[in-house]
Amino acid sequence: MTPVRTLIAIATLAVVSATTTQAATLAEIQKTGVFRVGTEGTYPPFTYHDASGKLTGFDVAIARAIGARLGVKVAFLEGRWDGLIAGIDADRYDAVINEVGITPARKKKYDFSQPYIASKAALIVRSDDTAIKDFSDLEGKTAAQSLSSNYGAIATRNGATLTGTDGFAQSIALVLQHRADATVNDSLSYLDFKKHKPDAPVKLVATLPNADYSGVLIAKNQPELLAAINEALDAMKADGTYLKISQAYFGEDVSK
Structure with missing residues:
Protein backbone atom coordinates (compact mmCIF):
# COMPACT_ATOMS: atom_id res chain seq x y z
CA MET A 1 0.00 0.00 0.00
CA THR A 2 1.33 3.47 -0.88
CA PRO A 3 1.74 5.61 2.25
CA VAL A 4 -0.67 8.54 2.60
CA ARG A 5 2.29 10.95 2.85
CA THR A 6 3.56 9.72 -0.52
CA LEU A 7 0.14 10.14 -2.09
CA ILE A 8 -0.01 13.69 -0.78
CA ALA A 9 3.46 14.42 -2.17
CA ILE A 10 2.48 12.99 -5.57
CA ALA A 11 -0.71 15.06 -5.60
CA THR A 12 1.20 18.20 -4.67
CA LEU A 13 3.76 17.58 -7.42
CA ALA A 14 0.96 17.10 -9.92
CA VAL A 15 -0.59 20.43 -8.97
CA VAL A 16 2.75 22.22 -9.25
CA SER A 17 3.44 20.59 -12.62
CA ALA A 18 0.00 21.56 -13.87
CA THR A 19 0.38 25.21 -12.89
CA THR A 20 4.06 25.82 -13.66
CA THR A 21 5.02 26.39 -17.28
CA GLN A 22 8.15 27.47 -19.08
CA ALA A 23 7.76 30.43 -21.42
CA SER A 119 -1.71 58.10 -22.71
CA LYS A 120 -3.63 59.99 -20.05
CA ALA A 121 -6.55 58.88 -17.94
CA ALA A 122 -9.69 60.70 -19.11
CA LEU A 123 -12.94 61.17 -17.22
CA ILE A 124 -15.87 60.76 -19.60
CA VAL A 125 -19.53 61.50 -18.81
CA ARG A 126 -22.78 62.17 -20.66
CA SER A 127 -22.98 65.51 -22.41
CA ASP A 128 -25.84 66.70 -20.22
CA ASP A 129 -24.10 65.78 -16.94
CA THR A 130 -23.22 68.90 -14.95
CA ALA A 131 -22.47 67.17 -11.64
CA ILE A 132 -19.21 65.45 -12.59
CA LYS A 133 -16.52 67.94 -13.50
CA ASP A 134 -13.42 66.34 -12.03
CA PHE A 135 -12.21 62.99 -10.70
CA SER A 136 -13.11 63.95 -7.13
CA ASP A 137 -16.75 64.19 -8.22
CA LEU A 138 -16.83 60.40 -8.71
CA GLU A 139 -17.45 59.96 -4.98
CA GLY A 140 -20.68 57.97 -4.65
CA LYS A 141 -21.06 57.58 -8.44
CA THR A 142 -20.90 54.47 -10.62
CA ALA A 143 -18.09 54.04 -13.13
CA ALA A 144 -18.13 51.54 -16.01
CA GLN A 145 -14.69 49.89 -16.06
CA SER A 146 -12.62 46.83 -16.87
CA LEU A 147 -12.28 45.71 -13.26
CA SER A 148 -8.53 44.98 -13.18
CA SER A 149 -7.43 47.95 -15.30
CA ASN A 150 -5.44 50.98 -14.15
CA TYR A 151 -8.45 53.13 -14.97
CA GLY A 152 -10.69 51.10 -12.71
CA ALA A 153 -8.21 51.66 -9.89
CA ILE A 154 -8.34 55.43 -10.49
CA ALA A 155 -12.13 55.39 -10.33
CA THR A 156 -12.06 53.37 -7.12
CA ARG A 157 -9.54 55.70 -5.49
CA ASN A 158 -11.89 58.58 -6.19
CA GLY A 159 -14.83 56.88 -4.49
CA ALA A 160 -16.69 55.35 -7.42
CA THR A 161 -18.49 52.02 -7.37
CA LEU A 162 -17.42 49.97 -10.37
CA THR A 163 -19.65 48.27 -12.91
CA GLY A 164 -17.57 45.68 -14.75
CA THR A 165 -17.24 45.81 -18.54
CA ASP A 166 -15.31 44.08 -21.31
CA GLY A 167 -13.64 47.25 -22.54
CA PHE A 168 -13.99 50.83 -23.78
CA ALA A 169 -16.96 50.27 -26.10
CA GLN A 170 -19.09 48.65 -23.42
CA SER A 171 -18.03 51.27 -20.88
CA ILE A 172 -19.20 54.08 -23.14
CA ALA A 173 -22.41 52.19 -23.92
CA LEU A 174 -23.28 51.86 -20.23
CA VAL A 175 -22.71 55.58 -19.70
CA LEU A 176 -24.94 56.42 -22.68
CA GLN A 177 -27.61 54.01 -21.39
CA HIS A 178 -27.59 55.70 -17.94
CA ARG A 179 -26.40 52.42 -16.42
CA ALA A 180 -23.23 54.15 -15.21
CA ASP A 181 -22.47 57.76 -14.41
CA ALA A 182 -19.03 57.87 -15.93
CA THR A 183 -16.03 55.95 -17.17
CA VAL A 184 -12.35 56.61 -16.56
CA ASN A 185 -10.66 55.55 -19.73
CA ASP A 186 -7.95 56.22 -22.23
CA SER A 187 -7.86 59.73 -23.69
CA LEU A 188 -6.71 58.32 -27.03
CA SER A 189 -9.62 55.87 -27.15
CA TYR A 190 -11.99 58.75 -26.48
CA LEU A 191 -10.54 60.86 -29.30
CA ASP A 192 -10.82 57.91 -31.68
CA PHE A 193 -14.41 57.29 -30.59
CA LYS A 194 -15.41 60.92 -31.16
CA LYS A 195 -13.65 60.90 -34.54
CA HIS A 196 -15.95 58.11 -35.68
CA LYS A 197 -19.04 59.23 -33.75
CA PRO A 198 -18.79 63.01 -33.35
CA ASP A 199 -22.47 63.34 -32.39
CA ALA A 200 -22.35 60.82 -29.54
CA PRO A 201 -23.65 62.61 -26.42
CA VAL A 202 -20.59 62.13 -24.23
CA LYS A 203 -17.86 64.56 -23.23
CA LEU A 204 -14.40 64.52 -21.71
CA VAL A 205 -14.40 66.64 -18.55
CA ALA A 206 -10.94 66.03 -17.06
CA THR A 207 -7.63 64.28 -17.59
CA LEU A 208 -4.87 63.41 -15.16
CA PRO A 209 -1.68 65.43 -15.74
CA ASN A 210 0.79 62.56 -15.79
CA ALA A 211 0.98 60.24 -18.76
CA ASP A 212 0.80 56.49 -18.34
Missing part, protein backbone atom coordinates in the same frame (compact mmCIF):
# COMPACT_ATOMS: atom_id res chain seq x y z
CA ALA A 24 9.05 30.04 -24.96
CA THR A 25 12.49 31.56 -25.58
CA LEU A 26 13.38 33.77 -28.53
CA ALA A 27 15.17 30.82 -30.14
CA GLU A 28 12.08 28.64 -29.77
CA ILE A 29 9.81 31.35 -31.17
CA GLN A 30 12.08 31.78 -34.18
CA LYS A 31 12.31 28.01 -34.63
CA THR A 32 8.53 27.62 -34.75
CA GLY A 33 8.20 30.81 -36.79
CA VAL A 34 5.25 31.99 -34.66
CA PHE A 35 5.05 34.82 -32.13
CA ARG A 36 1.93 34.28 -30.00
CA VAL A 37 0.36 37.57 -28.94
CA GLY A 38 -2.51 37.93 -26.48
CA THR A 39 -4.91 40.77 -27.20
CA GLU A 40 -8.55 41.73 -26.57
CA GLY A 41 -9.90 42.51 -30.02
CA THR A 42 -12.56 44.71 -28.40
CA TYR A 43 -10.57 47.85 -27.55
CA PRO A 44 -10.52 50.37 -30.41
CA PRO A 45 -8.39 51.96 -31.68
CA PHE A 46 -5.79 49.63 -30.15
CA THR A 47 -7.14 46.17 -30.92
CA TYR A 48 -10.53 45.59 -32.55
CA HIS A 49 -12.32 44.14 -35.56
CA ASP A 50 -13.15 46.33 -38.54
CA ALA A 51 -16.35 46.17 -40.58
CA SER A 52 -15.07 43.16 -42.50
CA GLY A 53 -14.26 41.31 -39.26
CA LYS A 54 -10.50 41.66 -39.65
CA LEU A 55 -8.47 42.19 -36.48
CA THR A 56 -6.84 45.60 -36.65
CA GLY A 57 -5.75 48.52 -34.50
CA PHE A 58 -2.68 50.38 -33.29
CA ASP A 59 -1.41 47.57 -31.05
CA VAL A 60 -2.11 44.99 -33.74
CA ALA A 61 0.00 46.98 -36.22
CA ILE A 62 2.78 47.36 -33.65
CA ALA A 63 2.73 43.61 -32.95
CA ARG A 64 2.91 42.76 -36.65
CA ALA A 65 5.82 45.15 -37.12
CA ILE A 66 7.66 43.56 -34.19
CA GLY A 67 7.01 40.11 -35.61
CA ALA A 68 8.38 41.15 -38.99
CA ARG A 69 11.60 42.29 -37.35
CA LEU A 70 11.85 39.05 -35.39
CA GLY A 71 11.42 37.19 -38.67
CA VAL A 72 8.26 35.38 -37.56
CA LYS A 73 4.52 35.34 -38.12
CA VAL A 74 2.30 36.86 -35.43
CA ALA A 75 -0.55 34.66 -34.20
CA PHE A 76 -3.12 36.73 -32.29
CA LEU A 77 -5.00 34.96 -29.52
CA GLU A 78 -7.96 36.98 -28.31
CA GLY A 79 -9.35 37.00 -24.80
CA ARG A 80 -11.02 39.11 -22.16
CA TRP A 81 -8.82 41.72 -20.54
CA ASP A 82 -9.17 40.23 -17.06
CA GLY A 83 -7.57 36.98 -18.22
CA LEU A 84 -5.00 38.24 -20.72
CA ILE A 85 -2.00 38.60 -18.44
CA ALA A 86 -2.70 35.23 -16.80
CA GLY A 87 -2.23 33.75 -20.27
CA ILE A 88 1.48 34.47 -19.92
CA ASP A 89 1.60 32.32 -16.77
CA ALA A 90 -0.10 29.46 -18.63
CA ASP A 91 2.26 29.83 -21.62
CA ARG A 92 -0.69 30.58 -23.85
CA TYR A 93 1.04 33.69 -25.19
CA ASP A 94 4.62 34.79 -25.72
CA ALA A 95 3.58 38.40 -25.15
CA VAL A 96 0.57 40.56 -24.39
CA ILE A 97 0.29 43.62 -26.64
CA ASN A 98 -2.86 45.39 -25.54
CA GLU A 99 -1.87 48.81 -24.17
CA VAL A 100 -0.77 47.15 -20.93
CA GLY A 101 0.23 49.85 -18.46
CA ILE A 102 3.71 49.54 -16.99
CA THR A 103 3.19 49.43 -13.22
CA PRO A 104 5.44 48.49 -10.28
CA ALA A 105 3.10 45.66 -9.31
CA ARG A 106 3.18 44.10 -12.77
CA LYS A 107 6.96 44.57 -13.07
CA LYS A 108 7.43 42.37 -10.01
CA LYS A 109 6.05 39.40 -11.90
CA TYR A 110 6.60 40.21 -15.57
CA ASP A 111 9.02 42.05 -17.83
CA PHE A 112 8.11 44.97 -20.06
CA SER A 113 9.64 46.33 -23.21
CA GLN A 114 10.52 49.98 -23.41
CA PRO A 115 7.34 52.13 -23.50
CA TYR A 116 5.79 52.38 -26.96
CA ILE A 117 2.79 54.58 -26.21
CA ALA A 118 1.85 57.29 -23.73
CA TYR A 213 3.13 54.37 -20.41
CA SER A 214 2.43 50.98 -21.93
CA GLY A 215 4.80 48.29 -23.09
CA VAL A 216 4.94 44.76 -24.46
CA LEU A 217 4.49 42.38 -21.51
CA ILE A 218 6.40 39.08 -21.45
CA ALA A 219 7.39 36.45 -18.90
CA LYS A 220 10.34 37.04 -16.59
CA ASN A 221 13.79 35.63 -17.38
CA GLN A 222 13.61 36.01 -21.16
CA PRO A 223 16.46 38.49 -21.75
CA GLU A 224 17.02 37.58 -25.41
CA LEU A 225 13.34 38.00 -26.27
CA LEU A 226 13.12 41.27 -24.34
CA ALA A 227 16.21 42.64 -26.10
CA ALA A 228 14.88 41.60 -29.51
CA ILE A 229 11.53 43.34 -28.91
CA ASN A 230 13.28 46.52 -27.77
CA GLU A 231 15.55 46.43 -30.81
CA ALA A 232 12.48 46.03 -33.02
CA LEU A 233 10.80 49.05 -31.41
CA ASP A 234 13.98 51.13 -31.84
CA ALA A 235 14.19 50.13 -35.51
CA MET A 236 10.53 51.03 -36.09
CA LYS A 237 11.08 54.50 -34.67
CA ALA A 238 14.30 54.99 -36.62
CA ASP A 239 12.89 54.02 -40.02
CA GLY A 240 9.57 55.85 -39.68
CA THR A 241 7.37 52.75 -39.29
CA TYR A 242 6.24 53.74 -35.81
CA LEU A 243 5.31 57.28 -36.82
CA LYS A 244 3.36 55.98 -39.83
CA ILE A 245 1.33 53.63 -37.60
CA SER A 246 0.82 56.33 -34.98
CA GLN A 247 -0.42 58.89 -37.48
CA ALA A 248 -2.77 56.38 -39.09
CA TYR A 249 -4.65 55.86 -35.83
CA PHE A 250 -4.16 59.12 -33.92
CA GLY A 251 -2.89 61.74 -36.34
CA GLU A 252 0.24 62.35 -34.28
CA ASP A 253 3.18 60.74 -32.50
CA VAL A 254 1.81 59.07 -29.36
CA SER A 255 5.10 57.69 -28.07
CA LYS A 256 5.56 60.50 -25.52
